[in-house]
Structures are given as C-alpha cells and as structure tokens.
Amino acid sequence: MERGAYPASISIIGAGPAGLAAAEVAARAGVRVTIHDHMPSPARKLLMAGKSGLNITHDGPPDTFGTEELAPILSAFGPTEIRDWMDGLGQPSFIGSTGRVFPKAMKASPLLRAWLARLADLGVTLETRARWTGWTGDALRIGDRLVTPDATILALGGASWRRLGSDGAWADLPGLDGIVAPFAPSNIGFRVAWSEHMTRHFGHPIKNAALIVDGVAHRGEVTLSAEGLEGGGLYPLTPRLRDGAPLTLDLKPDLTVEELRDRLARTPKASLPNRLRKLGLDPVQIALVQEWGRPVPSDLAPLLKALPVPLLGPRDMDQAISTAGGLRWDALDADLMMISRPGTFACGEMLDWEAPTGGHLLTACLATGRWAGAAAARHAMRA
Structure with missing residues (x-):
C-alpha cells in the first residue's frame, strides 16, 4: 500500500x-x-x-x-x-x-x-x-x-x-x-549475609526441603549464591517475602516433629554434624543449620522443621x-x-x-x- x-x-x-x-x-x-x-x-x-x-x-x-x-x-x-x-x-x-x-x-x-x-x-x-x-x-x-x-x-x-x-x-x-x-x-532472589564458611556451598541447591511462608509449605528449586538465595522456588513467594513475611525452611518435610525426635534420640552423644548426617541431611542442609540455627537448642526437631531464614530483602530491581x-x-x-x-x-x-x-x-x-x-x-x- x-x-x-x-x-x-x-x-x-x-x-x-x-x-x-x-x-x-x-x-x-x-x-x-x-x-x-x-x-x-x-x-x-x-x-x-x-x-x-x-x-x-x-x-x-x-x-x-x-x-x-x-x-x-x-x-x-x-x-x-x-x-x-x-x-x-x-x-x-x-x-x-x-x-x-x-x-x-x-x-x-x-x-x-x-x-x-x-x-x-x-x-x-x-x-x-x-x-x-x-x-x-x-x-x-x-x-x-x-x-x-x-x-x-x-x-x-x-x-x-x-x-x-x-x-x-x-x-x-x-x-x-x-x-x-x-x-x-518480582520473580527475584533474596539477599542473605553469609558467614565466610558458607562460601564453599555457593552454587549448590537446597534439596529435599520445603519453604514455609504464612504456614503454607512450598516445594521448588532454591540455590545458594554469593548474594543470598535464588531460584524458581522463591519466585511465587516474592510478593509475600517482599512485604516482609518471614521465611522458614522445613529440612525434613516428610517427617513430623515427633518422628524427628525419635530419630535424634538414637544418637544423643554424637556431634551435631554427625547427628544431622544420620538423619539424612546433606552438607548444604547441615551448613544451613549451623549458619542459622545457633545457639543450637537441645530439642533439635522443631528447629529442623522451621529453620528461620534471615532474608535482607530482594535483590536489586534491575536483576x-x-x-x-x-x-x-x-x-x-x-x-x-x-x-x-x-x-x-x-x-x-x-x-x-x-x-x-x-x-x-x-x-x-x-x-x-x-x-x-x-x-x-x-x-x-x-x-
């Protein structure tokens, strides 16, 4: 035309x-x-x-x-x-x-x-x-x-x-x-202030865990990075996390608190890493418990079911x-x-x-x- x-x-x-x-x-x-x-x-x-x-x-x-x-x-x-x-x-x-x-x-x-x-x-x-x-x-x-x-x-x-x-x-x-x-x-990772010993875990996913927000469990891929946490598992939660809702990790989502207590009772004198390893936690999960769970309580089971994640807010908007x-x-x-x-x-x-x-x-x-x-x-x- x-x-x-x-x-x-x-x-x-x-x-x-x-x-x-x-x-x-x-x-x-x-x-x-x-x-x-x-x-x-x-x-x-x-x-x-x-x-x-x-x-x-x-x-x-x-x-x-x-x-x-x-x-x-x-x-x-x-x-x-x-x-x-x-x-x-x-x-x-x-x-x-x-x-x-x-x-x-x-x-x-x-x-x-x-x-x-x-x-x-x-x-x-x-x-x-x-x-x-x-x-x-x-x-x-x-x-x-x-x-x-x-x-x-x-x-x-x-x-x-x-x-x-x-x-x-x-x-x-x-x-x-x-x-x-x-x-x-939106659909973004969140910042975390890591201690130095977490560096070796950057790039590794958090496996076999559930993310808990507002009492609801969510499954999805989350990976540790130098800036914090990222991955598709976080993206649907962005609106609530951005508004300040607390995030916790359930590291044994297929077990109840009582079942965890029973299993932990079998290794009362072992070191913390060994007790967690015998529960089936992998190195990344063990490192997260040591990073975010201190001081470690005598009753570990509730902590493993609701490990607090100290988010510092979303990453820069341009990301x-x-x-x-x-x-x-x-x-x-x-x-x-x-x-x-x-x-x-x-x-x-x-x-x-x-x-x-x-x-x-x-x-x-x-x-x-x-x-x-x-x-x-x-x-x-x-x-």
Missing part, C-alpha cells in the same frame, strides 16, 4: 513483544504503523529470554494468570492461539513436562527474524534509537521531532534489565502523574525477571485506552500486573499487545 493510501496512522512506542504484537494486528487492519524504540535493535529482552529456551506460554488454566482484567484478553489470544501463531511463522512449539511451552528451536532468534520479516511485509516501519520523551500538546516527542498519529500505543515495558531497554523511566513523564503504581522487583507495578488498570478502559488521554493505548509489562513465571508474562504481553493494536486501529480509523 502506498504511503498516501493509508487511511490512518498509529505510532507504537516500544519494540518488545507487546509492541510488535500490536503492530502486527494494527497493520493487518490497514493503518500505517510506525514503531519507535530507543534501543539500537528490537526485542532485546525477548532474545535474552531465548537463551534459556524461550518459555513463551503455559498450557495451564487461565486463572493461573491471576488477574480478572486479563481474562477477556487471554480468551481472545491465549496459549492455543500463540502456538498457532508460532506455527504460522514457521516456528513449531512443544509442551514440556510442567506445561511450559517452548519453540522447538529452543531459542528466540528464528522466531524474531520471521516475525520482523512479516511486519516488514505488512508495511510496518521500525525506527530504532528513537526515544519517546512525552507529549507536547497532542504530539509525541520522538527525539527532536514532534509526531502526531491518529492513535498511539505505549508498550514501554517494566523496570528491570535496563541494558535491554526496560528502564521504567517513562513512569516519571508528565501526563502519567498519579496513575502509575510504584515498581517493585528481577519482571516487575510489579506500572500503569494502573483503573487508568484504562476495556480497550486498554488511557482514560485521561483518549487515543493512547497501553499494553505489555508496563501494565500493573505481577506475572507468575512459566510463560505467563510473555503470553500477556502478546495478548494485550494484540488487544491494544486492534482497539487502536479502530480508534485511528474513526479519527
């Missing part, structure tokens, strides 16, 4: 998965689409996620996404539709043993190349090194230019992994005052897999349009939603991007 033949124009700020998804839908609707991104190349965070296989979605029930605002959006474009979309790009997928969905190529670059080629065929223009710095009246400030599209889609990301483009700086721009919930790290906070849902209408600025839509991780791990964040980015893209195209056509 010739440039002058387009009936309307849309500017999309951000070339991550949400912005690219919005561009695809809007371009198919027949409007001229330009994506502006301040980085030298698009979708850098997607490519980083692809280094670990690109868990793009999850073949689980919709309620695992955790917010009612997303329900109609995911009904329109959920895990099944994502897999069909991937097939259409020549990138078939498979479902792993835990329900997580990956491209068979196990990386993001082939998918991104095919996607960018499709967008180019649809006439989408991608401008890199083009930072949006807010509004002048109704116009967008893009670098040293003013741009006035018929509709705008903000796909600005969260506030982690700054070097990949998500710096969260947009939240402080005039015009967004009072409608952005503060950012907080988080994702962030909580962002543009509040009550600032948007059902089309994801900003109530305070008609014609401006929002999508992706910049929305105020704390995503669980397992492909949920990417799913919501794609789904909200497409939802905003369709709504923005309708608005632009009317304009």
Whole structure:
C-alpha cells in the first residue's frame, strides 16, 4: 500500500513483544504503523529470554494468570492461539513436562527474524534509537521531532534489565502523574549475609526441603549464591517475602516433629554434624543449620522443621525477571485506552500486573499487545 493510501496512522512506542504484537494486528487492519524504540535493535529482552529456551506460554488454566482484567484478553489470544501463531511463522512449539511451552528451536532468534520479516511485509516501519520523551500538546516527542498519529500505543515495558531497554523511566513523564503504581522487583532472589564458611556451598541447591511462608509449605528449586538465595522456588513467594513475611525452611518435610525426635534420640552423644548426617541431611542442609540455627537448642526437631531464614530483602530491581507495578488498570478502559488521554493505548509489562513465571508474562504481553493494536486501529480509523 502506498504511503498516501493509508487511511490512518498509529505510532507504537516500544519494540518488545507487546509492541510488535500490536503492530502486527494494527497493520493487518490497514493503518500505517510506525514503531519507535530507543534501543539500537528490537526485542532485546525477548532474545535474552531465548537463551534459556524461550518459555513463551503455559498450557495451564487461565486463572493461573491471576488477574480478572486479563481474562477477556487471554480468551481472545491465549496459549492455543500463540502456538498457532508460532506455527504460522514457521516456528513449531512443544509442551514440556510442567506445561511450559517452548519453540522447538529452543531459542528466540528464528522466531524474531520471521516475525520482523512479516511486519516488514505488512508495511510496518521500525525506527530504532528513537526515544519517546512525552507529549507536547497532542504530539509525541520522538527525539527532536514532534509526531502526531491518529492513535498511539505505549508498550514501554517494566523496570528491570535496563541494558535491554526496560528502564521504567517513562513512569516519571508528565501526563502519567498519579496513575502509575510504584515498581517493585518480582520473580527475584533474596539477599542473605553469609558467614565466610558458607562460601564453599555457593552454587549448590537446597534439596529435599520445603519453604514455609504464612504456614503454607512450598516445594521448588532454591540455590545458594554469593548474594543470598535464588531460584524458581522463591519466585511465587516474592510478593509475600517482599512485604516482609518471614521465611522458614522445613529440612525434613516428610517427617513430623515427633518422628524427628525419635530419630535424634538414637544418637544423643554424637556431634551435631554427625547427628544431622544420620538423619539424612546433606552438607548444604547441615551448613544451613549451623549458619542459622545457633545457639543450637537441645530439642533439635522443631528447629529442623522451621529453620528461620534471615532474608535482607530482594535483590536489586534491575536483576528481577519482571516487575510489579506500572500503569494502573483503573487508568484504562476495556480497550486498554488511557482514560485521561483518549487515543493512547497501553499494553505489555508496563501494565500493573505481577506475572507468575512459566510463560505467563510473555503470553500477556502478546495478548494485550494484540488487544491494544486492534482497539487502536479502530480508534485511528474513526479519527
């Protein structure tokens, strides 16, 4: 389609998965689409996620996404539709043993190349090194230019992994005052002040243990690192731990306190490490008891069932897999349009939603991007 033949124009700020998804839908609707991104190349965070296989979605029930605002959006474009979309790009997928969905190529670059080629065929223009710095009246400030599209889609990301483009700086721009919930790290490790003797255990997991928060036991992978604890077992607990809920470890989750007492009574004169070893604790667990359990009580069983973990708070937000906070849902209408600025839509991780791990964040980015893209195209056509 010739440039002058387009009936309307849309500017999309951000070339991550949400912005690219919005561009695809809007371009198919027949409007001229330009994506502006301040980085030298698009979708850098997607490519980083692809280094670990690109868990793009999850073949689980919709309620695992955790917010009612997303329900109609995911009904329109959920895990099944994502897999069909991937097939259409020549990138078939498979479902792993835990329900997580990956491209068979196990990386993001082939998918991104095919996607960018499709967008180019649809006439989408991608401008890199083009930072949006807010509004002048109704116009967008893009670098040293003013741009006035018929509709705008903000796909600005969260506030982690700054070097990949998500710096969260947009939240402080005039015009967004009072409608952005503060950012907080999500799906992240927590800091611990280790003593020197723990150094040799860094990089080793805590096995056969349960994490107890608010009286509920959780199983999952947790690893010791120089900064503290990290791993997927902590990620679902991030909101409560971030708010200060105490964490304890149950080092023998399959035994009761009484059963532990009976077993400990068989070795009353052995040293502490030997008593713990005879219980089946491994070197990491024994080291944790010695690190966090002193002074060691005469009745060891309750300690082993609830070893206190002295967390010092989450690691730096820039190290988080994702962030909580962002543009509040009550600032948007059902089309994801900003109530305070008609014609401006929002999508992706910049929305105020704390995503669980397992492909949920990417799913919501794609789904909200497409939802905003369709709504923005309708608005632009009317304009």
